[in-house]
Amino acid sequence: MKKIRVEDAVGQRLCHDITAMRDGFKGAAFRRGHVISKKDIEALLAIGKKHIFIWEDKAGEIHEEEAAQRLAAMASLQDAHYEGPSEGKMVLKADTSGMFRVNRRLLSEINRIGDITITTLPDHYPVQKGDRLASMRIIPLVTTEEQIEQAEKLCQNENLLALLPYKKKKVGIIITGSEIYEGRIADKFEMVAKKKLTAFPCEVLGATICDDRQEQIVEAAQSYLNQGAELLLFSGGMSVDPDDLTPAAIKACGAEIITYGVPSQPGNMTLVSYLGKAALVGVPGAAISLPVTVLDVLLPQLFTDVKITKEDMLALAEGGLCQLCEVCHFPNCTFGRY
């Protein structure tokens, strides 16, 4: 690449986007390929560009825009599209709502190569259509093609990124507790659960209030399963009192327990289990009194086709202590990352 003074550049073609920042604007003031005219000289000087590069092709070298496009192509995925290049980078955006996945080990290997940087939302992040998911660029204006080939090779047999779209599910809500069943207090869980479920494609089959009696809880669960429910949320009776029967009732339904107890707080006493395709989730009482608990962390994955594992739950421990912020920013926070 040849460096020349802006005053001597009239008639020359810019070989990369040139960024300006002013009054809240940050973006490309001049695009790659723009032919510099006399009137551009003052504008370039005003954004601090006294010199520009003139591109000279060299074998084995690759320009930032082509490099970014190659990186995007090696990590293409369904239900998302790339935009760019702009300022040398490609940005991945979601075409649907779902749970974003990133292969962290592979991401680290690619970023270790040298000039390449790929940055993403956190693994398991819930996203909406239009959200930015990842951005890719090389740091210098030019890199060796060999570095891009190395990254491409790493992505040959495994996916770097994925977006798991939410699937429509039928949901049954089972509320336990003698105080609610006998009318001593009003139920608060149905409203809480239904509000959280509005973020996902689902049909709520109903909400059943049960006494602290195992057979009644099992019967309510079976009734929803017979109606095709793929997600059952059980509330209350999840801790250590003699009347806390929900975990035993879920076991009695024949579900395979993935975990009873999650290293995350609030929501420690959560139970995750599966009976065939259906997820049976025991939700501790804290979900009623706090804006965000483990339930909010689990819901995105519960609406995908990928089952929650014990490893997933163990990974919640670091950062899993909610900071109880005055204004809750979940999921844009430390809580619930795995």
Ligand SMILES: Nc1nc2c(c(=O)[nH]1)N[C@H]1C(S)=C(S)[C@@H](COP(=O)(O)OP(=O)(O)OC[C@H]3O[C@@H](n4cnc5c(N)ncnc54)[C@H](O)[C@@H]3O)O[C@H]1N2
């Ligand atoms: N000694 C210990 N105490 C507690 C533990 C523990 O491990 N050792 N765990 C704590 C955790 S964590 C939670 S969360 C709570 C509550 O757990 P439960 O899910 O068993 O909740 P309940 O005992 O059934 O109810 C607690 C409280 O909330 C009211 N409630 C419950 N469901 C409803 C509803 N649908 N609508 C309105 N109000 C509801 C209930 O009446 C109780 O007042 O336990 C900690 N304690």
Ligand code: MOO
């Ligand atoms: O199970 Mo509890 O307060 O950690 O929700």
